[in-house]
Amino acid sequence: MKSRDQIEEIKDMNELELNEKYRELMKELFNLRFQGATAQLSSPARFTQVRREIARLKTIAKQRLIRIR
Numbered sequence: 147m148k149s150r151d152q153i154e155e156i157k158d159m160n161e162l163e164l165n166e167k168y169r170e171l172m173k174e175l176f177n178l179r180f181q182g183a184t185a186q187l188s189s190p191a192r193f194t195q196v197r198r199e200i201a202r203l204k205t206i207a208k209q210r211l212i213r214i215r
Contacts, residue, residue: 147170149202149205152199152202153202153206154203156203156206157206161210162201164206164207167203168200168203168204168207171196171199171200171203174196175193175197175200177194177197178192178196187209
């Protein structure tokens, strides 16, 4: 999935969906870190993908917060 598609998908989410997606990604990031520490990480690239997706979520949430004020 291209990043533009991901951004549009994130923008279409409401606050509840945004928070749920954020929690899911944070859990996945924790699991990836744990797998990396125990040398069981199957896809190191996924680590970067998850971090970037979290950053996208945070950016959209911050933009919404600024618009509300």
